Amino acid sequence: MMIENKARKAKNASRELGIMSSGKKDKALEAMAQALENNTEDLIRANNKDVDMAVENKRPKAFLDRLKLDKNRVLAMSEGLRVVSSLPDPVGEVISQWKRPNGLIIGQQRVPLGVIAIIYESRPNVTADAIGLCLKTGNAVVLRGSSEAIHSNKAIVKIMKKAAFDAGIPEDSIQLIEDVRRESVNELVSQKGLIDVVIPRGGAGLIKSVTENATVPVIETGVGNCHIYIDVDCDLKMAENIVLNAKIQRPGVCNAVETLLVNRIIAPKILPGIIKVLEENNVEIRGCSETLGISPNITPSCPEDWATEYLDYILAIKVVSGIDEAIEHINEYGTGHSEAIITNNYFRAEEFLNRIDAATVYVNASTRFTDGFEFGFGAELGISTQKLHARGPMGLQELTTIKYIIRGSGQIRQ
């Protein structure tokens, strides 16, 4: 009931928020940014409770690092809100408008989705980002963060909510679910009619559980089993640079490469160098039997490797007979995120772009560019790996829908 109440409050607030002027929303975003800065000490104090608990629970160092807030990170959150404030508001844009022979004028106008629920894991900055992006696009937001960041999230929401309210935003536009039991997620994703879309941000387990239990429409994000295919005809140095960048520039993120596919003819020439440089950078290689033939000291791969998103300093390598096998492998094991070919050949470049079924397909570039900022959107609320509504990096536009506004002069249907 608590969750239904919060969803209902958000729905009611969304009616007012949805038709609010961009100027008013932008001022509220500025005020929220300022409020975070003004309350940095309170935020860090609240965050310390979460960090202490994580230390007590012996959580890994990488986890602690993601959880921790300091002065610079609070500043980064408020800077993010100011950037969102400065971006153009997609709401109200008329994408197209036409006149029918009977005189009806039909326009397709961008409007907010309504109420967006976001379910996410430990990083507290997601709380501020999500509030900013939803408010900018006129959507009310219901947040369900993890129990491990609950003190941080409560503090962030409290500060931002007050600043927003003082700037004229309906108070109920921002809702935090403080019930961190697992059941609260299922209850949240069943609020059909009150919540318009749910966006899970986190590991494969969270996303699977949400899609299985939701009656509200879901935008799936983030799971990335990404591939690079090295064609027989390519620039060897470019291939090496791109593979290294896609693997080690930031291995823990969804657009990092997980499996390298190499054309059989070029494999003996290129693999020894690539494996050497990867190993020098602490990457563990798991190779197919042919890769082992070329580089006998690596770990043999097992079938599960082709389906694994390591998010770590590990790379699977498979030698393939050519572009057909590469494309089939990717369409079979890929998660539809980011896929790349390294080639000098025009026809194979076009074929790869054409036949790969994924959100983003690259020729001669690192998969690491799949990102709202790198695409030039100025903001991002995750990367959709599904096909409905949004595919690839989601910016402000993806947080809107359309409605048809139709102006008549007494038309009736014959």
Added chain:
Amino acid sequence: MMIENKARKAKNASRELGIMSSGKKDKALEAMAQALENNTEDLIRANNKDVDMAVENKRPKAFLDRLKLDKNRVLAMSEGLRVVSSLPDPVGEVISQWKRPNGLIIGQQRVPLGVIAIIYESRPNVTADAIGLCLKTGNAVVLRGSSEAIHSNKAIVKIMKKAAFDAGIPEDSIQLIEDVRRESVNELVSQKGLIDVVIPRGGAGLIKSVTENATVPVIETGVGNCHIYIDVDCDLKMAENIVLNAKIQRPGVCNAVETLLVNRIIAPKILPGIIKVLEENNVEIRGCSETLGISPNITPSCPEDWATEYLDYILAIKVVSGIDEAIEHINEYGTGHSEAIITNNYFRAEEFLNRIDAATVYVNASTRFTDGFEFGFGAELGISTQKLHARGPMGLQELTTIKYIIRGSGQIRQ
């Protein structure tokens, strides 16, 4: 297993179909149209089995009418396919393309969704329409029609599949689920990874059951509890014409009006005339207490009336205090389909367009225009009443998604 097999076959076929040229797809559509005409007698013979069964089961006359195929209806199906063949193919269109400061060229290209499952009720022409629209847009299709039209559907699919195959379309692109047990729907909507989207077309019960059980993304269609609000300042004759048209031009469809809201000040002046002409056209009126005060002989409404999609010669009438109450009533009871205001007042027209949360919002026109053909799309696969991906009439474009195609020259992320 049978259903999973069919879904898997469709998925495999979709890879080839998705990159097929428009010319080849259009020729196949022509061939399928011709094949339906050439086999009219076989189709009618198969349809007779369904009709006989329906007569035996004492199904209502309206049902028999929807089910029955004759020469003209077969001709209408083949004509529909020819029209779809003549429309532009959305697949391959690059919606936008831009260059980043690092030289990456990012393009947003329309591609097929992949495999579309359509679950529908009795009308056999939906079978031919759905196959045509999916094939045109490079999507494989899995059809699950009702048991009551199974002989007709089998005959249509057999004829169209053969013609498509002869024209070079992968044989498995068209799949009919012949298992008409209720469980087969649940099995079909759980084929995540094989089916990309499911579109239920039918009554509220079917749609509810599909959204509750699906793990595959769903596009909800069709439930329309539509309203017309008559403002205090309006053309009385126009209001009467529009209400009459929206109610009786075709009462059994989703864009027909179900509740009329009337401003209190104008109600005594306009309602007697409107009620009279509706009653002359066999419409039963269910009125609120104020409506009864004006026209005492009508049936009193009960609270359920406000939430009911009659799809029949029945209209609920409620007197309201003004545009605020009208908008609140519509946003509370409406299904987000089609809503109209009749007014001469500029500000109230804009306010209604702005604040109503529905797929289509009209000023001074009949709700009956919510339709892909009336919008000028040339085709329609239902009317979406949800907000993700497609909202309002769905044409060919709504059966596609996008992918980012990115051309680089060795870019790596800094």
